[in-house]
Amino acid sequence: MPSFPQHPRRLLAALALAGAGWLPLSASAQLQLPTLGDGASITTSDERRMGDRIIRSLYRDPDYLEDGPLQEYVEGIWKPLLAAARARGELSPELDERFAWQILLGRDRSINAFALPGGYFGVHLGLIGVVGTRDELASVLAHELSHVSQRHIARMIAQQSRQSPLVIGSMILGALAAAKSPGAGQALMIGGQALTAQNQLNFSRDMEREADRMGYGLMAPAGFAPQGAIGMFDRLQQANRLNDNGSWPYLRSHPLTSERIADMQSRLPAGQRAAQPAPSLEHAMMAARARVLSRPGVDVLRQWTRLPESSGFDETPQGQRVAGLYAAVLAHMQLQDWGPARAGLPALTQALAGDAAGLRQAALLAAELELAAGQPQAALDALAPAMQADDKADKPTRPVLLLRTQILLRLGQAQAMAQPLQTWVTLYPRDAAAWQTLAQLWQAQNQPLRALRAEGEAQAAHYDYSAAVDRFRAGQELARRSGSQSDHFEASIIDTRLRATEELLREQAAQR
Template sequence: MRTSLFFKQQRLRRIFRILVFPLLFTFITQPLAYAQYSNLPTLGDTARGELSPLMEYKIGVEIMRRIQMDPDYIEDEVISEYLNNIGHKLVNATPDVRGETGNDFHFFALRDQTLNAFALPGGFIGVHTGLLLAAQSESELASVLSHEIGHVSQRHIARMIGNQKQDMLIPIAALVLAAIAGAAKQTDAAGALVMGGQGLAVQKQLNFNRDAEREADRVGFLILKNAGFDTNGMVLFFERLQRANRHYGEGFSAYLRTHPLTSERIADVEARVRSESYRQHADSPDFYYVRIRAELLQDESAKGMETAAANFQEMIKIGSRLPASAGYYGQALLALKQNDTMKAASLLQEAKKLVGDKAAQASLALISTSIDIKIAGRQPAEAAREALTALSRFPASRALSHRYAGALYHAGNYDGAAQYLRKQAQLYRSDPMVHGMLAKVYGAQEKIALMHIELAESYSLSGGLSAALEQLSLARQAPDVTFYDHSIIDAKEREWQAQRLEEMQGK
């Protein structure tokens, strides 16, 4: 009985992610009768055509705020930085995909076993851990990202919303509401309502999407080629999708439901591959290490850890150089989770040996884990030195920057940590972790007002406006609050109260 309920819950979650996110952009055009269920900005008259780029980006930001509050949003900096490095390599190779507003792209991961990826308005692209684990090469993963970049660059989402007709809005809104009810109540009736509420609306959207998919394939292929990846990776991934769907069914067909795949599409991409000269792309070690981290995050239960440990041992036993190194890396992460830092350091050294010094020094995953082991092993001074050395090679790395600040804090160098974090806060104003770490440092220095101000900034950037305003109130009452602090508190309070009011009104 409990097992059956678990699978029903998982199915409802899949329905929400597979159907609701792609259709959410239609739901938010519904008149105010549905405004109570959404804080997203209203779009006004869509009869004129597609969304403006500015409104499209604003919607994407609002959706991302919600996603970031989901427990399944993965905050692992190594995974996030790796996805963004690959994604920005693709975007930078074909700058025109940024469009008329020049908006940047942001790539993120979600904890979900289904094989899926999706694009949100404004250049936000999500990847499920299941897809990360299913991709067998960096070029396959890059082909998925390039395809999603193609959707954004061609403004398929904006065009979809602009071209929706009123007869599609009610069934799609019903689908959204039923999925939300199903997630909350976990009832079979809600699930039946979800599946029964699709009707003609979903079929119409899928028909539209097939044209969009072919266009995204063409644009994605060009992006993949320009960035130097193996374009055959797109064909291989399509074929993998088909085989997985045929053999494993629903759990693996998520990508196919939101990205309808036809033999015509596969043939078209194959023809494009044949017309190009073969280009080999060597996978980076971090491709393997990131997949290890995704596997551990995907199922954090005791059984999940046991299964992962067996997989890592098998990789070491029968794997070639990179898979074996990844196996040792996985074992090092497991040892670190168990707080056995000596064992973790030894296993990490084995992983480094297999790839060599040059590759190890270029691996964000290996360096970050080495720093984590030193901090956990109460060697913060050594961790700080290693992080600082690595930052000289990767000055823009957020993962290394955060670890350097953390090492300074654990070493008791609060003044150094505060000075460094203040500079980072000026450079990266939208990084909530920087403000959260700075608050922790101020707390250690007993600077109470500044601590609450930085906590407020961190909560605001994470979408928690109410919590942010509460922190401002605490800052105002702090015994060490200054006149200058009061001016900052007043300005931020006015800004955030206006923002919260706007969200409540659904504007």
């Protein structure tokens, strides 16, 4: 399958239809493009189906990352931006209902983010690790959101007048496969067509300016400092001078121009522009987490473990010190050095100096450490501060819910987590990790029929309808064998979900 790293990662810029110019365009395969339209010839349903087709492949990619703390942090930035776009009337009811509005994380050290057809968005860990504040990250997400809300992707697709959306989706996937395995004949053939489409589907300068303007307008209503957008432009401008190593694909897919830079820089008075928001300690910790989880290599991990012992470390600014301590503990965990990892936690807690959000992340890290080290009771004790924070807010958070369930499963005490998890998947039916955790819980409680249904829902949430049908059919067969002893209500749900998923599978096969 295609991978986020290396050349396929760069092609994700093309996936986003914000493609870069790094790939050669075959002169014999030029496509003639009509004048820019409004995207009306591409329906929202077509665009969503194409996005589903692409995202299904990325879910199976080995670099797709399911990480509770990072996903929650990025979602905490993303959701206010989406709410602001709704409040400002920038999302039509049709777009809001039909599109996914979903973010995926990739273990990619390159600095990049991308939008896909149908309202899917990708964020590389390299971007999270390099931005200075949550406001800077918000400015990137707001820009990508505006590309989709203004239907820039549909406009670009509409220009390919002789290609259907599903064909373009196939071409994009073919390009990914060809870049992954150049010797694959069919994939290479399809990919050759996709390389043509990539260069023809670059966002225009007008679209980039519109995304700049619309994205900037979302910042303050969403609760972010508009200076973050200016700071990100300054950061990109500096990186543009050092882009020879190809580590900033965002600059290739969203090329800076002096006009765009001047426009953004002029939106704030000079005095306010200088007042950049300070990074939060939580952001420093999440940026450090992103850098460690991007698989930098054993040598780099060992360097991070030695960072707190380096000369002058105790005199560094608080944010840098917290990030260094967090990275050291997590790097020790990645190296399975449990003792040194535990030894670093008190210094991290002390450096946080009572910061509530930071202490919650430290508690999650400590619980994650103990669970990985095979000490579930110690993990439960370490998780207590984060659980108390959830209780005070009277609202479960996803990282605490899933981590607590995994801990209690190890302790054989997970019965009480069934209801909270069921409530969660009712609210968030496309949360595959929650469904899979629920399946583990039901299996541990000797409820195999419910476990099979949850496994099926987990596969369906990632658009793997073939695997979902397999699980639902297994549940149907188990219900038949159990006869009168079967849970008839659950069996009825499985029958209904099987029929619906078989229909989706037929549609999926027809699209191929």
